[in-house]
Amino acid sequence: MNVSERTPVAIVGAGLAGLTAATFLRRHRVPFILYESGPRVAGLAATVRDDDGFSYDFGAHLITNRLASALGIGAQCRTVTTYGEAVLLGGKMYGYPLGLMKIFRFLRDALVSRTMPAPVVDSAADWFRATYGKALADEVALPLVEAWSGAAAADLAASVGEKLKNSVWKTVQLKLAALRSGRAVACGYSHEMPESGDVWHVYPEGGIGLLCRRLAAEVEDGIRLESPVEAIEVDSDRVRAVKVGGVTQPVSAVVSTAPVNVLSKLVRGTDALEPLSRFKYRPMIFVNLQFDLPGLLPETFLWIPESGYPFFRLTEPTRSMPWLAPEGKSLVTADLGCDVGGELWRTSDEDLGTLCLSHVERIFPDVRGKYLGCRVLRTPIAYPVFLKEYEPVRRRFEISTGVDGLTSVGRNGEFAHLLMEDVYWRTLRKMRGLVASVPTLAAA
Amino acid sequence: MTHVRGLLKGELKTNMAAVQSGAPCREGSRPLSLVPVRCCICDLDDADPLAVGEDFEYRTSPDTFLAVRCRRCGLVYLNPRPDNRELDAIYPSDYHAYEFSEGRYGFVYKVRRWLESRRMLSCCKGLGDEARILDIGCGDGFHLDLLREFGNPKWQLEGIDPSERAVSAAARRGLTVHQGLVQTLSLPENHYDLAFMIATIEHVDDPPGVLDAVRRLLKPGGRVIVVTDNAASPDARLFGGRHWGGYHFPRHWNLFTAWTLRDLGRKAGLVVESLGNVASPVNWVYSIRNRLVDRRAPTWLIERFSLRTPVSLGVFTMIDTVLSWVGKGCLLRAVFRKP
Numbered sequence: 001m002n003v004s005e006r007t008p009v010a011i012v013g014a015g016l017a018g019l020t021a022a023t024f025l026r027r028h029r030v031p032f033i034l035y036e037s038g039p040r041v042a043g044l045a046a047t048v049r050d051d052d053g054f055s056y057d058f059g060a061h062l063i064t065n066r067l068a069s070a071l072g073i074g075a076q077c078r079t080v081t082t083y084g085e086a087v088l089l090g091g092k093m094y095g096y097p098l099g100l101m102k103i104f105r106f107l108r109d110a111l112v113s114r115t116m117p118a119p120v121v122d123s124a125a126d127w128f129r130a131t132y133g134k135a136l137a138d139e140v141a142l143p144l145v146e147a148w149s150g151a152a153a154a155d156l157a158a159s160v161g162e163k164l165k166n167s168v169w170k171t172v173q174l175k176l177a178a179l180r181s182g183r184a185v186a187c188g189y190s191h192e193m194p195e196s197g198d199v200w201h202v203y204p205e206g207g208i209g210l211l212c213r214r215l216a217a218e219v220e221d222g223i224r225l226e227s228p229v230e231a232i233e234v235d236s237d238r239v240r241a242v243k244v245g246g247v248t249q250p251v252s253a254v255v256s257t258a259p260v261n262v263l264s265k266l267v268r269g270t271d272a273l274e275p276l277s278r279f280k281y282r283p284m285i286f287v288n289l290q291f292d293l294p295g296l297l298p299e300t301f302l303w304i305p306e307s308g309y310p311f312f313r314l315t316e317p318t319r320s321m322p323w324l325a326p327e328g329k330s331l332v333t334a335d336l337g338c339d340v341g342g343e344l345w346r347t348s349d350e351d352l353g354t355l356c357l358s359h360v361e362r363i364f365p366d367v368r369g370k371y372l373g374c375r376v377l378r379t380p381i382a383y384p385v386f387l388k389e390y391e392p393v394r395r396r397f398e399i400s401t402g403v404d405g406l407t408s409v410g411r412n413g414e415f416a417h418l419l420m421e422d423v424y425w426r427t428l429r430k431m432r433g434l435v436a437s438v439p440t441l442a443a444a
Numbered sequence: 445m446t447h448v449r450g451l452l453k454g455e456l457k458t459n460m461a462a463v464q465s466g467a468p469c470r471e472g473s474r475p476l477s478l479v480p481v482r483c484c485i486c487d488l489d490d491a492d493p494l495a496v497g498e499d500f501e502y503r504t505s506p507d508t509f510l511a512v513r514c515r516r517c518g519l520v521y522l523n524p525r526p527d528n529r530e531l532d533a534i535y536p537s538d539y540h541a542y543e544f545s546e547g548r549y550g551f552v553y554k555v556r557r558w559l560e561s562r563r564m565l566s567c568c569k570g571l572g573d574e575a576r577i578l579d580i581g582c583g584d585g586f587h588l589d590l591l592r593e594f595g596n597p598k599w600q601l602e603g604i605d606p607s608e609r610a611v612s613a614a615a616r617r618g619l620t621v622h623q624g625l626v627q628t629l630s631l632p633e634n635h636y637d638l639a640f641m642i643a644t645i646e647h648v649d650d651p652p653g654v655l656d657a658v659r660r661l662l663k664p665g666g667r668v669i670v671v672t673d674n675a676a677s678p679d680a681r682l683f684g685g686r687h688w689g690g691y692h693f694p695r696h697w698n699l700f701t702a703w704t705l706r707d708l709g710r711k712a713g714l715v716v717e718s719l720g721n722v723a724s725p726v727n728w729v730y731s732i733r734n735r736l737v738d739r740r741a742p743t744w745l746i747e748r749f750s751l752r753t754p755v756s757l758g759v760f761t762m763i764d765t766v767l768s769w770v771g772k773g774c775l776l777r778a779v780f781r782k783p
Contacts, residue, residue: 027480027489065508069496072524074508075466075475181739193493198686205465218480425493432490 007250008033009434010242012229012266013257015043016420017410017427019215021255024431026219033251034219035244037228041216043257045420047207048377053326056288056333056375061208062201062320064186066193067421071214077202080320083184084299087140088306088363093298097171100136109133123388124156131161143305147312149385150282150337159394160386160417173197184320192425203321211420232256232406234269239405253438255431257410259381260397272402275393279415284382285336285344287311287356290372293330295319296364309359310344311336329372332360340380349376384415407434466506467498476505476533476694478524483514484651484698485707490515491523497686497693500734504534509693517707520675520699522691528649534695537609540751551754561590563722567669567779568638573598575637580604580626580658581644585614592619604629627657636661639668645708646672646696655712655780662782668714670778671722676701677774678767679727687738689730690774705778714780721773725760726751728774 009025011018014036025032040046048056068077085096094100101107110133121127124145128137142153149156171187177197178185184201193199204210216223224244231243232254241250256263259281264273297316304312311334318330325331334356338344347355353374361367386394394415401408409427411418418426466475482489491512498508512523526534564587568577573596579588582603591601603621605611614621622629627650639658648654658668673690674680680688690699700708702719709716733749749756764774 023480024489027482065496066493066510069508069510070493070523072478072480072507074496074498075506077508078465196685198496 006031007252009253009255010035010229010232010249010251011255011257012232012242012263013037013043013410013413014041014212014216014223014225015257015410016045016212016215017413017423018043018255018257019212019219020424020427021257021409021431022219022222023215024428025435026222028435030435032219032222033249034223035227035229035242036223036225039226041223041225042209042212045208045212047209048375049207050375052290052372054288054290054329054331054375055207055324056286056331056377057208057317061420062184062189062203063208063211063420064190064199065202066190066199067211067424068202068204070424071211073204073210073214074202076205076210078205078321078323080184080201080203081182082300083178083201083320085301085303086297086299087303089140090306093302095299096301096303098175100140103135105135106133106139109135121158123154124158124160124386125153127158127161128153140303140305143307144303144312147305147337148282148383150339151385151387155388157386157388157391157394159391170195189419190421192422192429201320203323205323207324208420229258229266232263232267234267234403234406237270237272237402237404239403240269251405253405253407253434255434256406256408257413258408259412260408260415263408263413267403267406270403276397276415279390279394280385280387281381281412282383282385283338283340283345283378283380285338285352286377286379287334287336287352288375288377289332289334289353289356289360290325290374291330291332291367292328292370292372293367294328295330296332296360296367302363309362310334310355311359314360334360345378349374352376381412383417384412405438407431464506467508468503469499469506470503470536473503473505473533476507476530477527478507479527480524481521481697483517483519483521485519485704485711486514486516488514488516489523491521494520495684495686495688495691497691497734499534499693500687500737501692501730502534502536502539504536505694507694509691511691511693511699517704518701519704522694522697525697526694531606535607552751552757555754555757557590560587561594564590564640565594567640567667568595568599571596571599571637574600576600576602576635578602578604578631578636578639578658578661580639580641580654581647582614582619582621583607583610585617585619585621587640587642588614588619588621589617604631625654626661627653631661633660634663637663637666639666640671641668642671644672645670645700646690646692646698649697651698651708652711655708655714659713659782664782666782667717668780668782670705670709670776670780672705672776673699673727674701674721674772674774674776675699675704677727677772679731679774683731683735687731687734689727689734692730700776702776705776709778709780712780713783715783717779717781719776719778721768721771722775722777723761723764723768724774725757725764726774728760728764729753729756732756
């Protein structure tokens with residue numbers, strides 16, 4: 001049987017994960033149709049550019065030279081040479097993570113936590129206290145996690161911290177490699193593949209959207225834009241078909257990148273995914289403030305665990321990637337957690353800019369005169385909220401969707417806080433599993 | 445060449461907008477057309493990333509390259525890799541295999557001739573007066589020339605190389621060299637007693653196809669000697685994250701271990717007669733050189749590690765000789781026999 005005669009795999013969503021899945025299938029000669037509800041590819045991995053020469057991503061994105069090379073876009077990427085994180089605490093800035101150890105109580109509690117027997121960990125609050133020490137957890141980590149998630153740390157699962165683990169020794173090694181090489185060596189960024197001094201951050205010309213454009217070029221003929229999947233038909237716990245535009249298309253498997261609460265509503269013929277319908281994502285507003293300054297923040301990321309600010313993080317992507325703004329200008333992004341339809345969500349772009357500016361001014365006086373304006377991006381699905389009550393279902397879902405032939409990939413599809421490189425390698429891994437588990441695909 | 449000096453740390457912090465995309469590259473170079481590939485042994489793309497690098501040695505393009513390791517068989521291969529139409533771009537006119545001459549390499553040339561002639565003749569033991577010997581990927585004819593000088597004068601020696609420049613250089617030596625690919629050239633089948641593929645198999649796009657073509661040209665019982673970089677050697681482990689000379693980014697498309705070389709021979713329908721080690725300083729020297737280049741070391745230091753520096757070559761020849769005694773030398777040598 002040749003490729004065109006075989007029943008295709010349906011891929012739902014043409015973001016980074018969906019396109020990665022499509023290229024994998026293409027390279028393994030597995031027929032597929034990639035359905036994208038929107039008019040263009042890329043999803044959250046798109047870059048917006050304005051007429052004034054500023055570029056914006058949905059949140060700050062960096063990739064590595066490894067991912068760029070895997071996609072064959074290394075020649076179109078610039079090396080990022082500076083990258084760092086700082087924390088605002090009591091009006092002072094501390095480097096993250098090592099600079100915080102200058103504060104005695106943080107160091108003391110961190111050391112104590114290392115010497116104590118491992119406690120029973122029931123929540124994110126427990127996990128952070130056990131891992132970072134009580135003082136650092138209570139004053140820095142937990143306020144940030146709560147602002148990020150929109151939920152109390154005691155209600156969040158310990159797994160929220162799983163991606164933050166990196167040994168002190170490894171961190172020091174990578175930081176030294178960065179100092180020695182003058183490159184922003186990835187540190188705590190990549191969890192699917194090992195980090196080393198040879199893996200550093202790069203950023204594509206014209207924005208992060210290049211990744212998806214590159215992948216899409218390889219599978220263009222398999223993409224159906226403006227074709228939302230209306231239903232995924234399951235029979236006897238096995239995927240059989242998808243419904244698109246009222247037409248039923250038989251499929252051999254489905255790869256979904258849809259948020260899991262959306263996926264559970266798409267699936268018909270089984271209630272295996274019903275518990276996922278309650279899963280929540282944290283909506284986020286990214287207020288991009290433009291300044292007529294070459295730089296503002298001490299590091300690329302400034303975490304703000306103190307209450308009284310509408311944002312928990314400021315990012316100055318132009319500190320690492322100055323080409324995202326015209327020369328001499330900079331871009332500072334404020335991350336505002338919110339609720340869809342809530343007060344912040346309904347606030348006008350201009351007022352959001354004014355609100356953020358007034359708080360940025362508290363940290364950096366005299367910036368008002370350099371303020372040029374703002375551009376606001378909103379997304380209802382920025383981060384998964386790891387509520388404890390989800391954990392049993394989420395753990396099961398991590399292993400399997402519970403439906404034969406249905407795989408869920410990507411940041412929203414996996415309900416996991418995945419960074420771009422992890423999305424890529426994880427999706428490849430999951431696709432290997434899919435092809436191996438569906439006999440008609442493996443025969444390819 | 446475009447100077448890497450513009451990438452110094454201090455400058456970057458204040459003038460990031462001037463940073464160019466991609467790897468440093470020579471004047472007039474451009475991004476290559478890159479194509480995704482599969483493991484040539486398993487025919488699958490089921491691999492983990494191993495190393496990211498760039499053309500440290502010739503700076504032929506601004507691309508960066510990914511070496512991956514097949515999760516099934518362990519083959520190391522470049523993915524994506526340059527399209528076959530890019531060969532002229534990645535093998536520039538100053539590429540060393542086109543003219544490894546005494547004039548350019550002096551004392552190193554003489555030592556290498558002596559060493560290589562001994563090695564080659566040891567592979568030719570038992571050949572009769574009428575033996576026909578083929579060197580696939582013969583470059584400028586260096587090895588054929590050794591056989592002509594030190595071997596049996598009655599042997600019929602022929603070479604194959606796709607490069608016009610290499611063939612011209614070999615012709616100037618008075619050697620018979622066919623320009624083209626072994627898979628597509630019309631050479632007589634069941635004709636040759638011995639074939640050499642020295643530092644060739646790692647450059648070709650389809651190693652099983654090439655070996656299969658070589659098998660057809662060999663007489664039954666004929667042998668092919670394959671010498672290639674050892675992807676499991678200590679230098680590969682030490683520098684394998686980026687700077688290993690064996691990667692030779694982006695010209696080495698497939699890199700083998702003893703196991704994967706054995707699998708390759710079997711896939712091509714050949715019998716594995718022996719698998720051993722050959723000492724070579726080249727990957728050691730290039731690995732160190734690549735690291736120094738990448739870390740912007742001073743030129744005087746970088747120049748201590750090249751094919752023209754007898755001291756570093758000599759030191760690492762000794763080191764690698766010891767390693768090869770325990771089966772960990774830089775190069776692998778497989779002897780395959782046509783059944």
